[in-house]
């Protein structure tokens with residue numbers, strides 16, 4: 001878990017399936033994505049950044065919580081979708097970082113997404129550990 005992997009919207013790229021596929025050298029196939037992380041790529045984030053009319057799109061802020069429109073409609077939308085599907089809340093994450101700091105957030109996330117078998121990172125999208133589970137069977 002690294003600070004540079006926390007996207008402006010509060011997403012943690014460190015447990016994203018596209019990032020884990022990239023760091024674990026899974027071959028790129030149709031339909032599977034490889035990503036080095038939103039910040040590393042300065043990606044026009046498909047969820048937030050390209051639709052952001054405020055500070056994020058102008059690179060004026062590091063995180064959405066610094067915006068006077070926080071939490072905006074786009075962020076609420078993606079956050080509720082992730083909370084429902086993957087039990088991860090972007091807005092809660094951003095509030096936590098703002099109130100308690102990045103170090104405390106990373107510490108909590110490290111514990112929360114730790115593989116009970118090997119100490120690796122569990123993927124938020126599929127719940128798998130890319131380090132110790134058999135990736136051949138499900139990488140599709």
Ligand SMILES: [Zn+2]
Pocket residue numbers: 115116117118119120121129130131132133
């Ligand atoms: Zn594991």
